[in-house]
Amino acid sequence: MAMEFSNSVCYGLKLSKRIYYGKDMPAPPVEVPSMTRSASSVSASEKEVVVETASYMPAAPMVYAVVPDPEVVDNPDIPSYQPYVYGRCVPPALIPLHMHGVAMEIESFLDTAFVAVSGTWRVHCVMAGQRCDCRIAVPMGEQGSLLGVEVEVDGRSYQAQLVTMEDMEDVEKVPKVEDGRFLKGQIYTLKVPKVKGGSTLSVKINWSQKLAYNDGQFCLNVPFSFPAYVNPFGKKISKREKISLKVNSGTGREVLWTNASHPLKELKRQDGKLSFLYEAQVPTWSSSDFSFSYTFTSIDFFGGVLLQSPFLRDFDQRETFCFYLFPGNIQSRKAMKLLAKTIDSIPLIFLVTDGAVEDEKQICNNMIDYLKSEQSICPRISTFGIGSYCNHYFLQKLAHIGRGHYDAAYDADTINFRMQRLFASASSVILANIKMDTLVDLDSLELFPSHIPDLSSRSPLIVSGRYDGGFPDTVKISGTLADMNNFVIELKVQRAKDVPLERVLARRHIDMLTAQAWLLGTKELEEKVAKISIQTGVPCEYTRMILVQTDKGTKAPDPSLLQEAYKKLKLQKKVESEGPKNIFLGKLGVGFGNLTATAQNLPPGFEKLKSSDPADLLVKAASNCCSQLADRFCCMCCIQACSYVNNQCAVVLTQLCAALACVECINCCYELCSCF
Numbered sequence: 001m002a003m004e005f006s007n008s009v010c011y012g013l014k015l016s017k018r019i020y021y022g023k024d025m026p027a028p029p030v031e032v033p034s035m036t037r038s039a040s041s042v043s044a045s046e047k048e049v050v051v052e053t054a055s056y057m058p059a060a061p062m063v064y065a066v067v068p069d070p071e072v073v074d075n076p077d078i079p080s081y082q083p084y085v086y087g088r089c090v091p092p093a094l095i096p097l098h099m100h101g102v103a104m105e106i107e108s109f110l111d112t113a114f115v116a117v118s119g120t121w122r123v124h125c126v127m128a129g130q131r132c133d134c135r136i137a138v139p140m141g142e143q144g145s146l147l148g149v150e151v152e153v154d155g156r157s158y159q160a161q162l163v164t165m166e167d168m169e170d171v172e173k174v175p176k177v178e179d180g181r182f183l184k185g186q187i188y189t190l191k192v193p194k195v196k197g198g199s200t201l202s203v204k205i206n207w208s209q210k211l212a213y214n215d216g217q218f219c220l221n222v223p224f225s226f227p228a229y230v231n232p233f234g235k236k237i238s239k240r241e242k243i244s245l246k247v248n249s250g251t252g253r254e255v256l257w258t259n260a261s262h263p264l265k266e267l268k269r270q271d272g273k274l275s276f277l278y279e280a281q282v283p284t285w286s287s288s289d290f291s292f293s294y295t296f297t298s299i300d301f302f303g304g305v306l307l308q309s310p311f312l313r314d315f316d317q318r319e320t321f322c323f324y325l326f327p328g329n330i331q332s333r334k335a336m337k338l339l340a341k342t343i344d345s346i347p348l349i350f351l352v353t354d355g356a357v358e359d360e361k362q363i364c365n366n367m368i369d370y371l372k373s374e375q376s377i378c379p380r381i382s383t384f385g386i387g388s389y390c391n392h393y394f395l396q397k398l399a400h401i402g403r404g405h406y407d408a409a410y411d412a413d414t415i416n417f418r419m420q421r422l423f424a425s426a427s428s429v430i431l432a433n434i435k436m437d438t439l440v441d442l443d444s445l446e447l448f449p450s451h452i453p454d455l456s457s458r459s460p461l462i463v464s465g466r467y468d469g470g471f472p473d474t475v476k477i478s479g480t481l482a483d484m485n486n487f488v489i490e491l492k493v494q495r496a497k498d499v500p501l502e503r504v505l506a507r508r509h510i511d512m513l514t515a516q517a518w519l520l521g522t523k524e525l526e527e528k529v530a531k532i533s534i535q536t537g538v539p540c541e542y543t544r545m546i547l548v549q550t551d552k553g554t555k556a557p558d559p560s561l562l563q564e565a566y567k568k569l570k571l572q573k574k575v576e577s578e579g580p581k582n583i584f585l586g587k588l589g590v591g592f593g594n595l596t597a598t599a600q601n602l603p604p605g606f607e608k609l610k611s612s613d614p615a616d617l618l619v620k621a622a623s624n625c626c627s628q629l630a631d632r633f634c635c636m637c638c639i640q641a642c643s644y645v646n647n648q649c650a651v652v653l654t655q656l657c658a659a660l661a662c663v664e665c666i667n668c669c670y671e672l673c674s675c676f
Helices: 002-018 044-056 165-170 335-339 360-372 392-401 412-426 501-520 523-536 559-567 570-578 595-599 614-625 627-632 640-644 647-661 665-673
Strands: 062-067 093-096 098-109 112-122 131-139 145-153 156-164 177-179 181-184 187-196 200-210 212-214 217-222 240-248 255-260 265-270 273-281 290-296 302-308 319-326 348-353 380-386 403-409 429-436 444-448 461-468 474-481 486-495 543-551 582-585
Touching: 002 044, 002 062, 002 093, 002 181, 098 217, 112 217, 112 501, 131 145, 131 200, 145 187, 145 543, 156 165, 156 523, 187 582, 240 290, 255 273, 302 501, 319 429, 319 474, 319 486, 319 501, 348 392, 348 412, 360 392, 360 501, 380 392, 380 412, 392 403, 392 501, 403 412, 444 501, 461 501, 501 523, 523 543
Parallel strands: 098 240, 177 582, 302 486, 348 380, 380 403
Antiparallel strands: 062 093, 062 131, 098 112, 112 200, 131 187, 145 156, 145 200, 156 543, 181 187, 212 217, 217 290, 240 273, 255 290, 265 273, 302 319, 319 461, 429 474, 444 461, 474 486, 543 582
């Protein structure tokens, strides 16, 4: 799927050379971006593939014109003569739209960042009076979760909403326009239909992602690298970009920022809080990702406990707490002692897999029974999943049971880095057998995760949950240090006044409860996860995201009333009378593995979406039947030749081009476009 997307962008850039910008304005050069992998990491036969595919993957929010018909490509402001092109582009070409403005707002709390990118893109490549679909690509950072999309164009607006699977079943008879899928890793794409040539799309995208932790400092990296070909072409077009960053560590301790990729201006500094702004008129859009890192003044263990009351409409009226423990910047602490070959050492087990097996639940239950036997030293189990065929919730659950770490790689080029990071975290334990002794008097307690993992020098410890009863003023944490001495620390409890714990903890709670629901197979837990998802706006396996369309002058539906509207089938009546108004996006979860693909040893990405367009099916069928002919014969874009021969010959060549288009020789026409 990623290769198909990149090839479509490559074809789209060649096709964009048809656009005429004026007498004294030659077409801008189309640059081939640098490879995402070094040449030494691939064979000679792979090098060309890397250039043509990986280099065109989006590294920042982007919008593309979806062009199945090359004939419509032209400047909507300055119509020009274009040679006629027969046939269709299968798959459709993707022409990156020119970006006319971009702003990014980032709020960081504890180890989670919330990112909002807003920008405007113009359909500069489709002639006036014609329409095309526009595809939005959203690359997200570490463990990214898409939270929302808002689009305004041509008097229409689209807003993302989450609905439960039960609500989807209520409207199963309603015609659904389905779109939205992951290209690779953390890149999600969705489509806005029927946009007029020359229109401007205003897009706002929200997602959450994790901060990395290394050498005592938190590191934030947000995709914000725009290719040169999205810069608008013209001397008088201004380009202004803006980045706003707010950091709230939640600790109350002094924060020292150590690195920033963009020239940030510090606006405010308080205990545990920082605020920055970057705003500038630029000659070209940002060509590097936004990165920021900070550390604390403490050089030893430190932590705290945050409490927060439920909001008025929360379905769970229990209090929320969050306990955090940071290792600090301790370069000399000798961590491997816990893993030394002594009688008190902690054995480590690593499970690495790229597929699913049938007895995963039994494996988890066996480990639970083993831990209940109260062995003096329990092994730590860390898990690593490769690709989408393995059951990532099984791997997460097994890591939680074994007090280890979990990580995953969905792309081949990230396996090495992520696996080394997992090994480093698991082997850098500095505090083990951690217990919270002062919470036993609570009326009820739900802990995430249920088994407190070890504290690693490469990863801070954050444990959260819900409770009833009187929470103590201090919490005593005990454990075993690397030198086998006992460790005890009392953490101060305080109210989280300006840290939105519900948003920060939502992804954790959803993932852990989903893994528990998978293990137990209970409908009640699935419904609970769906409620949390709807309430917090964080997608899960039991909800789906839709883009709700409203026309200019009409009021967008209240999200709290949207669920009831679905249940009463009001949407069905509206759709039947006015046609489909909503876009049902593809799933945003990772799924529960694929036993069939694992058993058949299918290569990653083998499963593809089936086309529903009869014309596409016809062209693909013809291509399969006539592949040998297509390999030996090509129209070679006889369109240009028609202008140099007599009328009768031109007619014959034109008819020949139309016939050959049925065997997908239209791809050759892209080469013609590169000559104009």
